[in-house]
Amino acid sequence: MSELxxxxxxxxxxxNKKPRNFRKLETANHSAEGYNPLCGDQLTVYLNLEDDAVKEVSFEGSGCAISKAAASMMTQAVKGKTKRDAEALFSDFHRMVTGEDYENNASERLGNLKIFExxxxxxxxxKCATLSWHTMHAALNNQELVSTE
Structure with missing residues (x-):
């Protein structure tokens, strides 16, 4: 097996075993539910937005290891980011895992998220890797439900 x-x-x-920010965020002022019918993954992303920035973020739900790990790492990546920067990170992540071209500086912005490449x-x-990202995007835009289908 390669090092990567x-x-x-x-x-x-x-x-997956110790997901970060895995809880209901009582101070959330935005949230959305996401569902992946292919795998059965389902989760809720909670955001506390203040002054157009993600002050706090968390998630709850169940799913495969990739889905849960991606959600855990997503919460770490977007916390403290402006809404615009969180959306840009969503776009970069999505382009990376779908194999689309993405900006040269996206690799630097993605940091340890590149593990999902x-x-x-x-x-x-x-769809497992992007479910939490689509759900976070929906929460940022006041959509309550998102599906990967």
Missing amino acids: SELYQQVILDH GVREFPVRV
């Missing part, structure tokens, strides 16, 4: 594959497995397993090789898993 091993690192990918370690990170996914760590965030290999997901593009497994099209069925792309």
Whole structure:
């Protein structure tokens, strides 16, 4: 197994077993529910937006290891970001896992989220990796429900 594959497995397993920000956010002023009918993943993303910035973010739900790990890492990545920066990160992440071209500086912005780059090789898993991101995007835009279908 390559070092990158091993690192990918370690990170996914760590965030799946001990997801960060896994709770209902009582101070949330935005939230959305997301569902992936292919895999059965379902989650709710909670946001506390203040002055157009993500002050707090959390999620609850159940799903496969990729879905839960992606949600955990998404919460870490968008916390403290402006709404605009969170949306840009969503776009960068989505382009990366779907194999679309993305800006040269996107790689730097994605940071440790680049661990999900290999997901593009497994099209069925792309929806697992992007569910939390689509749900966060929906919450930012006052949409209550999103599906990967």
